[in-house]
Amino acid sequence: MATSLTLQNDASLAQGYVKVNGTTSATFTTSGITGNLTGNVTGSLTAGGSLTLATAQTATGTAVDFTGIPSWAKRITVMFNKVGTNGSSVIRLQLGDAGGIETTGYAGSKYGLSPGNTCFGSLWNTSGAEIVDGNVINNLSELAGIVYITLVGSNLWIFSGSTANTTSGNGATVTNGTKTLSDTLTQLRITTVNGTDTFDAGTINISFEG
Numbered sequence: 001m002a003t004s005l006t007l008q009n010d011a012s013l014a015q016g017y018v019k020v021n022g023t024t025s026a027t028f029t030t031s032g033i034t035g036n037l038t039g040n041v042t043g044s045l046t047a048g049g050s051l052t053l054a055t056a057q058t059a060t061g062t063a064v065d066f067t068g069i070p071s072w073a074k075r076i077t078v079m080f081n082k083v084g085t086n087g088s089s090v091i092r093l094q095l096g097d098a099g100g101i102e103t104t105g106y107a108g109s110k111y112g113l114s115p116g117n118t119c120f121g122s123l124w125n126t127s128g129a130e131i132v133d134g135n136v137i138n139n140l141s142e143l144a145g146i147v148y149i150t151l152v153g154s155n156l157w158i159f160s161g162s163t164a165n166t167t168s169g170n171g172a173t174v175t176n177g178t179k180t181l182s183d184t185l186t187q188l189r190i191t192t193v194n195g196t197d198t199f200d201a202g203t204i205n206i207s208f209e210g
Contacts, residue, residue: 092130
């Protein structure tokens with residue numbers, strides 16, 4: 001039996017079709033392709049399939065902001081490279097939407113481990129996701145690590161990650177928690193609990209994927 005392959009379009013809906021023997025096998029729209037694909041697929045992936053690396057920022061001032069996060073982002077990775085401050089206030093992450101950075105509604109806990117295997121644990125301050133325990137940081141500390149922020153649905157985000165003190169040997173911190181935004185995430189901020197300590201070392205970057 002011969003195979004009939006036809007290409008058709010629907011101008012009223014701005015979409016096209018691939019039909020095999022009269023049956024639609026794939027639909028093409030500006031949002032992507034719907035259908036069953038097998039074999040080798042080449043080309044570029046955009047929303048829903050790409051990983052985008054932002055521009056790394058030098059850690060300075062009282063806060064480092066990343067804006068312009070696309071609405072299709074489902075997971076954000078925050079990367080810290082030898083980040084330090086001039087004080088001992090705990091570093092934290094805050095999320096934001098079109099209405100700005102949100103400073104309430106964070107729930108989670110962090111656990112620090114010292115070189116002597118002493119474990120310290122405490123709840124976050126509800127104003128942000130804390131990524132380091134106060135017992136493993138001081139004004140000489142420089143932190144390295146990764147925190148993942150993953151969308152569950154309905155603007156609910158989960159935090160999970162760890163950081164290590166790369167200078168004074170005061171150990172590492174594991175942190176986990178949640179935050180529900182009032183709207184779609186578009187930005188995030190790295191700052192400190194007291195809001196006045198300033199960053200004086202290191203770089204921070206993020207990547208996001210759909």
